[in-house]
Amino acid sequence: MSLDAVLNRIDEQMPAATERLLQLLRIPSISTDPAYADHCQAAADWLVSDLQDLGIAAEKRDTPGHPMVVGHVAGTGPHLLFYGHYDVQPADPLDLWERAPFDPAVEPTPQGEVIRGRGASDDKGQLMTFVEACRAYKDVTGSLPCRITFFFEGEEESGSPSLVPFLKENTEELRADVALICDTGLFQSRTPAIVTMLRGLLGEELTITGPDKDLHSGLYGGLAMNPIRVLARILSDLHDDRGRVAVPGFYDGIPELDEAVRAQWAGLAFDHAAFLGEVGLAHPAGEADRTPLEMLWSRPTAEVNGIQGGYTGAGFKTVLPAKASAKVSFRLVQGQDPLRLRAAFRQFVRDRLPPDCSVEFTDHGASAASVMSTDAPAFEAARRALSEEWPEPAAYVGSGGSIPIAGHFKNILGTDAMLIGFGKEDDAIHSPNEKYDMESFHRGIRSWARILDALA
Amino acid sequence: MSLDAVLNRIDEQMPAATERLLQLLRIPSISTDPAYADHCQAAADWLVSDLQDLGIAAEKRDTPGHPMVVGHVAGTGPHLLFYGHYDVQPADPLDLWERAPFDPAVEPTPQGEVIRGRGASDDKGQLMTFVEACRAYKDVTGSLPCRITFFFEGEEESGSPSLVPFLKENTEELRADVALICDTGLFQSRTPAIVTMLRGLLGEELTITGPDKDLHSGLYGGLAMNPIRVLARILSDLHDDRGRVAVPGFYDGIPELDEAVRAQWAGLAFDHAAFLGEVGLAHPAGEADRTPLEMLWSRPTAEVNGIQGGYTGAGFKTVLPAKASAKVSFRLVQGQDPLRLRAAFRQFVRDRLPPDCSVEFTDHGASAASVMSTDAPAFEAARRALSEEWPEPAAYVGSGGSIPIAGHFKNILGTDAMLIGFGKEDDAIHSPNEKYDMESFHRGIRSWARILDALA
Numbered sequence: 001m002s003l004d005a006v007l008n009r010i011d012e013q014m015p016a017a018t019e020r021l022l023q024l025l026r027i028p029s030i031s032t033d034p035a036y037a038d039h040c041q042a043a044a045d046w047l048v049s050d051l052q053d054l055g056i057a058a059e060k061r062d063t064p065g066h067p068m069v070v071g072h073v074a075g076t077g078p079h080l081l082f083y084g085h086y087d088v089q090p091a092d093p094l095d096l097w098e099r100a101p102f103d104p105a106v107e108p109t110p111q112g113e114v115i116r117g118r119g120a121s122d123d124k125g126q127l128m129t130f131v132e133a134c135r136a137y138k139d140v141t142g143s144l145p146c147r148i149t150f151f152f153e154g155e156e157e158s159g160s161p162s163l164v165p166f167l168k169e170n171t172e173e174l175r176a177d178v179a180l181i182c183d184t185g186l187f188q189s190r191t192p193a194i195v196t197m198l199r200g201l202l203g204e205e206l207t208i209t210g211p212d213k214d215l216h217s218g219l220y221g222g223l224a225m226n227p228i229r230v231l232a233r234i235l236s237d238l239h240d241d242r243g244r245v246a247v248p249g250f251y252d253g254i255p256e257l258d259e260a261v262r263a264q265w266a267g268l269a270f271d272h273a274a275f276l277g278e279v280g281l282a283h284p285a286g287e288a289d290r291t292p293l294e295m296l297w298s299r300p301t302a303e304v305n306g307i308q309g310g311y312t313g314a315g316f317k318t319v320l321p322a323k324a325s326a327k328v329s330f331r332l333v334q335g336q337d338p339l340r341l342r343a344a345f346r347q348f349v350r351d352r353l354p355p356d357c358s359v360e361f362t363d364h365g366a367s368a369a370s371v372m373s374t375d376a377p378a379f380e381a382a383r384r385a386l387s388e389e390w391p392e393p394a395a396y397v398g399s400g401g402s403i404p405i406a407g408h409f410k411n412i413l414g415t416d417a418m419l420i421g422f423g424k425e426d427d428a429i430h431s432p433n434e435k436y437d438m439e440s441f442h443r444g445i446r447s448w449a450r451i452l453d454a455l456a
Numbered sequence: 457m458s459l460d461a462v463l464n465r466i467d468e469q470m471p472a473a474t475e476r477l478l479q480l481l482r483i484p485s486i487s488t489d490p491a492y493a494d495h496c497q498a499a500a501d502w503l504v505s506d507l508q509d510l511g512i513a514a515e516k517r518d519t520p521g522h523p524m525v526v527g528h529v530a531g532t533g534p535h536l537l538f539y540g541h542y543d544v545q546p547a548d549p550l551d552l553w554e555r556a557p558f559d560p561a562v563e564p565t566p567q568g569e570v571i572r573g574r575g576a577s578d579d580k581g582q583l584m585t586f587v588e589a590c591r592a593y594k595d596v597t598g599s600l601p602c603r604i605t606f607f608f609e610g611e612e613e614s615g616s617p618s619l620v621p622f623l624k625e626n627t628e629e630l631r632a633d634v635a636l637i638c639d640t641g642l643f644q645s646r647t648p649a650i651v652t653m654l655r656g657l658l659g660e661e662l663t664i665t666g667p668d669k670d671l672h673s674g675l676y677g678g679l680a681m682n683p684i685r686v687l688a689r690i691l692s693d694l695h696d697d698r699g700r701v702a703v704p705g706f707y708d709g710i711p712e713l714d715e716a717v718r719a720q721w722a723g724l725a726f727d728h729a730a731f732l733g734e735v736g737l738a739h740p741a742g743e744a745d746r747t748p749l750e751m752l753w754s755r756p757t758a759e760v761n762g763i764q765g766g767y768t769g770a771g772f773k774t775v776l777p778a779k780a781s782a783k784v785s786f787r788l789v790q791g792q793d794p795l796r797l798r799a800a801f802r803q804f805v806r807d808r809l810p811p812d813c814s815v816e817f818t819d820h821g822a823s824a825a826s827v828m829s830t831d832a833p834a835f836e837a838a839r840r841a842l843s844e845e846w847p848e849p850a851a852y853v854g855s856g857g858s859i860p861i862a863g864h865f866k867n868i869l870g871t872d873a874m875l876i877g878f879g880k881e882d883d884a885i886h887s888p889n890e891k892y893d894m895e896s897f898h899r900g901i902r903s904w905a906r907i908l909d910a911l912a
Contacts, residue, residue, distance in 0.1 A: 218857025
């Protein structure tokens with residue numbers, strides 16, 4: 001049968017597929033930093049060229065930010081929309097990398113080979129699992145088993161400012177029977193998973209200004225208000241002593257977890273001590289009355305992602321600074337309105353400003369949570385296909401990360417999304433020494449071949 | 457009489473004196489940053505050479521850090537020890553300077569000419585007021601009116617690690633009848649002042665570690681402890697709602713202000729609204745039940761001088777960082793033991809650490825407060841001399857800044873110090889666009905000539 005031939009072709013072509021991924025990983029397509037804009041263009045060009053090599057009509061499409069890559073291939077069967085992103089997180093702190101982040105390589109490890117480099121797992125390696133599955137299908141059968149639209153974004157790591165306008169302008173072109181999103185992971189690094197619950201994300205930056213210039217803390221200390229003191233007080237107030245977020249109305253409208261879902265999650269036997277132990281921690285830090293999987297998947301959070309003020313170089317400087325700032329993000333769940341919470345957070349901050357201080361806010365994006373219905377037949381077909389490829393049967397799970405694209409596909413295109421990915425928990429995405437297991441890459445490609453076959 | 461001739465000589469030589477100061481200001485002798493060590497050497501060399509031009513036996517004296525400059529000139533009359541420091545604060549943030557910080561110049565302003573550049577006021581300009589007074593005295597009379605030891609330090613802005621060992625090793629050489637320290641300012645930019653009360657300084661840096669690597673806030677947020685959250689809580693707890701420092705025992709042993717001193721300070725009619733208004737503030741931020749001058753001179757403080765954690769570049773990064781750190785300083789007053797308070801602060805921090813987090817401390821120096829006795833005749837002689845030079849009579853005042861050298865002179869050499877300086881409040885020391893008024897420089901030189909004459 002042709003699926004076996006496709007799977008064999010995938011196995012044979014792994015060295016070439018790996019070399020192609022390494023090429024893409026060498027491009028430092030950091031979307032959040034304007035200094036890397038040309039590299040984002042280069043990554044998009046590379047993908048256009050690679051899709052064209054597969055005989056797919058692909059092109060780079062300009063946006064006010066980094067370009068989209070869109071490619072179409074005709075076919076029978078259902079129309080699939082495949083999404084991935086070619087942009088990556090900044091690589092700092094550079095001194096913690098054991099090799100240059102954009103000089104990727106295959107490395108042996110006691111747990112098997114890994115592909116090491118920024119973006120290996122998030123999301124270039126994942127994106128390429130689907131492209132390589134299509135390549136093998138085409139090589140063996142001369143065509144793809146479904147009509148497919150490829151859609152790659154270059155702003156996922158920087159709030160996707162161009163995404164919604166682009167979807168709205170190209171709704172007819174992009175609408176499909178089902179969307180496939182490859183930006184998630186295996187559950188507990190071993191169970192293939194289809195994510196059916198995603199948290200949203202609200203990003204805010206606040207800058208507190210006190211005096212109109214940096215002051216000498218000896219001349220002014222004790223009399224002049226220090227904006228770091230004000231910022232620390234505000235950020236400290238964000239959580240109460242039970243780990244709950246203290247912004248008024250923050251939990252309004254959040255439904256309790258469905259009993260069936262709660263039972264399924266209990267069956268996953270999540271080992272939170274091991275999960276935290278891998279990163280040097282032991283104690284759940286969220287709401288004291290929630291289970292660890294709820295903290296990660298179905299309960300909202302507030303986190304400070306960055307803070308800066310005063311002198312932070314070597315040595316000491318007795319400065320009383322004019323400004324202090326923080327980047328704060330909220331992971332949102334079903335029932336929470338991002339824009340209402342943005343306003344509530346800003347009011348929470350203003351309520352804590354002493355009369356001498358002012359605050360400026362920068363909007364770093366807002367997206368609501370998504371909850372998918374698993375009633376559509378494609379979900380069960382994909383779950384069976386994944387279960388055939390991997391040692392353990394596939395599960396429906398939640399994800400603490402924010403992948404707003406699923407909500408946008410639903411709301412703008414009317415297309416339901418299946419989120420399937422092969423990352424592992426120790427991939428160190430967004431961290432130094434990011435990697436993607438060769439097993440993830442290899443079985444990921446084979447998984448997509450099986451899913452394409454099942455959906456055709 | 458010869459004093460008038462000396463004062464005339466000072467007036468004539470102002471262009472040459474200014475050019476010498478500009479030369480010294482061009483040397484970026486930033487002591488806290490090891491990258492500038494060679495420049496600290498160069499500044500010391502420049503001073504040795506300049507003192508030798510005056511016929512003073514001067515030399516650079518090595519320390520484990522930046523060198524000292526010591527010079528002796530024999531003479532009749534009392535033995536004076538003059539102290540200044542040739543090192544300067546870092547110049548950042550550079551983008552707020554209107555000219556390069558180490559390309560100094562004389563600039564016209566609506567309030568008169570100023571000498572602009574890092575170190576102009578703190579402390580190179582002040583140091584040179586005394587040297588130029590000596591030069592004029594020598595030019596006119598052929599000698600100096602007193603026996604003088606010149607003692608210049610290069611680590612004042614970085615905690616003076618070599619100072620105490622150097623004083624202990626050279627006690628007999630440096631001991632004098634009275635020390636003159638030129639590192640303070642006029643009171644309210646108009647009243648010449650002799651500082652008789654100085655706050656001490658305790659510097660601490662704390663680094664909180666949570667997870668052992670930077671994490672993705674989507675994958676871990678809600679379950680993993682964020683060290684920025686821990687740091688914000690600790691720093692927020694440093695002050696209570698009445699502006700008091702909450703470290704246990706912090707205020708133990710502090711005497712209430714002497715009634716005579718309180719009355720004198722009340723007579724200074726300090727305009728705190730104008731003082732704060734010059735830097736864009738309006739409200740005293742210290743202990744609610746204290747007067748503004750107490751907050752600045754006789755009450756201790758806690759200030760965060762720097763804070764850093766997570767992603768602080770352009771854009772946004774949903775990182776949950778491994779570490780967060782802050783530089784904290786305490787201004788100390790009479791009765792407070794710096795080493796006891798360091799231990800109390802560290803315990804205060806440890807008491808607030810959740811079980812998953814650890815803390816490391818870095819010691820950035822500790823010095824006790826100093827209170828001088830004004831009974832010695834030199835104080836009244838200097839006060840009369842200052843009152844003759846300036847439009848308003850001189851006052852005995854406190855200073856919020858920490859000049860530990862006064863305490864070290866007293867404790868190690870047994871020498872009482874008079875702190876006399878000519879800085880103004882708008883000199884922007886430790887800030888961008890530091891300047892020293894030409895009036896301060898000119899009248900400062902003339903003031904020292906008068907004081908030398910009075911003490912002779």
